[in-house]
Amino acid sequence: MTWNTNFGKRVLEGTEAKFYLHILQAAVDFSQEAVEFDDGVEVITGDRIFDSASFEQRVVLWHRGLEALLKPEVTVPPLTNLLEAAAYFPFAWLTQRVEDEIAFAESVEEDGDPFY
Numbered sequence: 001m002t003w004n005t006n007f008g009k010r011v012l013e014g015t016e017a018k019f020y021l022h023i024l025q026a027a028v029d030f031s032q033e034a035v036e037f038d039d040g041v042e043v044i045t046g047d048r049i050f051d052s053a054s055f056e057q058r059v060v061l062w063h064r065g066l067e068a069l070l071k072p073e074v075t076v077p078p079l080t081n082l083l084e085a086a087a088y089f090p091f092a093w094l095t096q097r098v099e100d101e102i103a104f105a106e107s108v109e110e111d112g113d114p115f116y
């Protein structure tokens with residue numbers, strides 16, 4: 001897997017590649033469910049254009065980035081803010097999940113739940 005960065009081509013291999021693919025799939029599933037149930041929960045990457053894109057538009061960007069990451073023979077797309085946001089999206093999702101878990105644990109501690 002390769003990704004063109006300002007430090008050269010980035011290669012994901014082994015555990016690193018599996019981890020990235022796992023969190024991307026979980027983040028995409030989460031995003032799809034948010035659309036299906038219209039629950040308004042969004043993952044924010046900080047890129048205004050990507051964050052306001054429809055689910056279908058994001059799928060195209062994820063596919064484009066993954067194609068380059070998974071197939072080294074595919075020409076790496078030029079770096080753009082949209083592709084960078086698409087590549088960052090799973091990490092934004094993971095960060096949000098961790099922050100949610102921390103907030104939940106803190107609220108349980110405050111409530112004095114004996115089962116926690």
